[in-house]
Amino acid sequence: MQALRVHAFDQPPRLETLTTPEPAAGEVRVRVRACGISFFDLLIARGAYQWRPELPFTVGSEYAGEVEALGAGVTAFAVGDRVCGSLSIGGWASQVCVPATALQPVAPQAALDEAAVLHTPYGTALYALRERxxxxxxxxxxxxxxxxxxGDAGVQTAKALGARVIAAVSGxxxxxxxxxxxxxxxVDMQSAAWKDEVKSLAGPRGVDVVLDPVGGEAMDTAFRTLGWGGRHLVVGFAGGSIGTLRANLCIVKGASLIGVDLRQFRERQPESMRRLxxxxxxxxxxxxxxxxxxxxFPLSQATEAFAMAGARTTTGRVILDF
Structure with missing residues (x-):
């Protein structure tokens, strides 16, 4: 099988040929058709995430494809079923063996490439907004x-939960x-008055929940738009810097600063993650x-795919086709 592997954090992942794995009892081997490239994947690949896997390793946290082989005792799936899944690392490979409980069926009417970029962003958004x-x-x-x-997943997920959504973007x-x-x-975050615009749109009650994958200076600004009992969900720091906050704001607003880490949720509460x-x-x-x-992008253009996925000007997800 083919896999994109990291051997050094100062070098890009390289394509290698490995032995095709056999599913153990309770596992399913998936023939991967498409993989997403997330900001998390790019951080992991260059050793910039707070957790560093042991080298060498296969990158990739999102994938979709078809069931190719079943391990002993697996009855939930059949060969040929369309499935998608997510994991911390290991997804950027032409075949992956994972526990059957780590897979979700892809509906016949649903696009397989969309399913390949479903779990990490939308799982994060639903975990953040609903659970946290x-x-x-x-x-x-x-x-x-x-x-x-x-952010895009957050907008759609918040609407699915019945919320009113104010989007903060650049331009x-x-x-x-x-x-x-x-x-x-x-609202346009490039405007010096974007905080006041948000507060005006939110009305006297203020913002109830902030979904924050950006960090930096935006964190303090957004927290100040919260109303009484508001919740600020810290997802990440895509803006490039870790935000800071004056602790007295939490008291003044009776508000909460809440961390969101889908990887640890998966590890600590696997059954809850499966339901999510x-x-x-x-x-x-x-x-x-x-x-x-x-x-x-085909695998032969993986470098170009990584560059596009890491560009802040890109709207939408970048897919690696296996």
Whole structure:
């Protein structure tokens, strides 16, 4: 089988040929057709994430394909079933062996390439908004970086939960894209007055939940838009720097700063993670969420794919085709 492997954190992943794995008891071997490239994957590949896998390793956290072989005792799937899955590393390979419980069926009407970029962003968004933030119908959710991978998923997921969504983006073009994804309102973070605009749009009650995959200076600004009892969900720092916050703001607003880490949720609460991803896959099958695809690349153009996925100007997900 083919796999994209990291041998040194200062070198790009390279394509290698490995022995095709055989599924153990309870496992399924998936013939991978498409893989997503996430910001998390790019960080892991260059050793910039807070967790560093032991070298060498296969990168990749999202994939979709067909069941190719079944390990002993597996009855939930049959050879040929369309499936998708997610994991911390190991997904950028032509074949992967994973526990059957780590897979979700892809509905016949759902696009397989969309399923390949479903679990990480939408799993993160649903975990953040529903499990960590307790988002309720009718609440106002502010999504930072709303046209990025997590942000776009956050807009759609918040709408699926019945929330009113204010999207915070950079520039008029991205405002239009955020509205296309379902945002009720959109503000330009390049404006010096974007905090006041958000507060005006939120009304006297203020923002109930902030979904923040951006960090940096935007963190403090967004926190100040929260109303009483608001929740600020810290997902990551795509803006390039870790945000800081004056602790007295939490007291003044009776608000909470809440960390979101899907990887640890998977490791510490695997059964809850399985149910969460089943909910994500169901929403996709119902057409209530739909990943935006920017481009497809063959493995021979993996370097170009990584560059596009890492560019902040790209709207939508980049797919590696196996």
């Amino acid at each position: 933030g307790g988002t309720q119908p009718g609440e106002t959710v502010l999504v930072l970086g709303a046209t990025g991978s997590i 008029p073009a991205k405002q239009a894209q955020a509205r296309q994804a379902g945002a009720d309102e959109a 991803l089943a909910d994500v896959t169901a929403l996709h099958g119902q057409g209530r969420i739909r990943p935006r695809i920017a481009a497809h």
